[in-house]
Amino acid sequence: MQIRDSLVIEEVSQIGDTLTNTTNGSYSLWFWIALLELTFIIVLIFRLKKKQSKLPLSEISKRDIKGKPTTQIDMDNLMNSINGARDLYKVLSRACHPDKFIGSEKHQISEELFQEITKNKRNYGRLQELKNQAQESLNINFKD
Amino acid sequence: MWYKIIEIADWFGELAERYRLIKNFNRAAKHSFITGVAPTLLEAKITRGESAYRHAFSKWMGGGFRIKALSGRTLERLELIEIGRVILDNEELIRRMISLGWDTLEVHSNRGFLGLKWKLQDHANIGGFID
Numbered sequence: 001m002q003i004r005d006s007l008v009i010e011e012v013s014q015i016g017d018t019l020t021n022t023t024n025g026s027y028s029l030w031f032w033i034a035l036l037e038l039t040f041i042i043v044l045i046f047r048l049k050k051k052q053s054k055l056p057l058s059e060i061s062k063r064d065i066k067g068k069p070t071t072q073i074d075m076d077n078l079m080n081s082i083n084g085a086r087d088l089y090k091v092l093s094r095a096c097h098p099d100k101f102i103g104s105e106k107h108q109i110s111e112e113l114f115q116e117i118t119k120n121k122r123n124y125g126r127l128q129e130l131k132n133q134a135q136e137s138l139n140i141n142f143k144d
Numbered sequence: 145m146w147y148k149i150i151e152i153a154d155w156f157g158e159l160a161e162r163y164r165l166i167k168n169f170n171r172a173a174k175h176s177f178i179t180g181v182a183p184t185l186l187e188a189k190i191t192r193g194e195s196a197y198r199h200a201f202s203k204w205m206g207g208g209f210r211i212k213a214l215s216g217r218t219l220e221r222l223e224l225i226e227i228g229r230v231i232l233d234n235e236e237l238i239r240r241m242i243s244l245g246w247d248t249l250e251v252h253s254n255r256g257f258l259g260l261k262w263k264l265q266d267h268a269n270i271g272g273f274i275d
Contacts, residue, residue, distance in 0.1 A: 056265060057242070058200035073165070073237050075172035081230045083182045122233040 080124040089121045092131060095140050109137050162206075162244050166190065169211075177216065184216035184254070186227070193248035197263040203245030209264075213254040224251045224260050232267040239268050 052058060096114050101107040113134055120126040134140050169188040176182040193207030211227060213219050219227075228251045232238060241249075242264055252259040 052200060055202070056199045060200070073168070073234075073240060075168045076175070078169070078230065078234065078237070079172045079176040079182065081234075082186075082227050083176060085230065086226060122230045 074125065077123070077125040081122055085122050085124040085127060088124060088127045088131070089117065091142065092117045092127060092134065093121075095142065096130075096134050096138060101138070106138055113138070158244060162190070162203075162246075165240070165244065182216075184219055185214045187212050187214050191248075191250060193246070193250075194261055194263070197247045197261075197265070199242065199247055199265055201242060201245050202247045206245060207247040208250055209241060209246045209248065210250040210252060212252040215254065218255045219253045221258065221260075224253060224258070227251050228260055228262055232262060232264075235267075235269055238264055242268055 093114065096110055096117060098107060098111045098114055101110040113130060117127065117130050120130070131142060135142065166188050169186075173182065173186040173188070177185040188209060188211050190206045191208030191210045192205055193202070193209075198207060211231070228249060231249055247264055249262045249264055250259055
């Protein structure tokens with residue numbers, strides 16, 4: 001019990017010594033290292049913020065986008081586009097080419113359709129819609 | 145204080161949305177491979193991305209969206225380009241990806257180190273971004 005008491009007294013006196021040291025102005029080495037580290041961290045944070053403000057799109061804040069409605073991305077259509085849009089585009093562009101309808105009343109329709117097909121050449125879902133449209137308006141029979 | 149809490153909650157919400165997008169892509173890719181529509185199984189994952197393509201929304205160490213062919217037929221360079229172009233043509237998807245912190249699109253083959261990279265910002269057609 002006495003040994004423990006003496007240890008506590010010793011520790012308290014050590015703390016007291018360090019406190020008197022700091023009040024005297026003689027800080028320990030670890031204090032200066034911690035201060036240096038803190039300064040270094042602040043400089044790094046400042047540089048990072050400055051760098052971020054120079055990046056493109058920095059003029060748009062996150063809060064501006066947050067309120068905007070989000071659209072659902074159709075991943076199945078994306079997969080179909082990756083695998084089948086190219087072939088479907090080839091078929092449609094050949095079948096609906098305006099040169100096939102020169103002098104006909106369908107020439108105007110085919111021109112508009114062809115433009116739309118070219119615009120959506122990598123969108124399988126839209127190409128399918130245009131295919132149906134071509135079947136109806138240009139009377140084209142596609143082999144499935 | 146509340147603003148900070150909301151910001152932290154938003155950060156986690158955004159993270160969940162990123163993983164949801166990846167999950168949806170992988171689900172669709174798996175489905176099309178199983179049904180025989182796709183000759184190769186594709187998988188999307190988050191990578192570091194290209195530091196030169198960074199923008200203000202880029203996520204630290206997570207700016208890359210990599211699509212990798214896993215199995216099936218080996219993809220040619222032209223096929224990799226085609227996959228990249230289909231993704232880049234989908235403006236809605238690109239804008240969504242940019243707002244969720246992606247800056248680079250990478251498409252890799254299942255053999256060797258062949259891969260292609262695109263800067264997403266170039267294909268987002270940002271002008272009326274906020275509108």
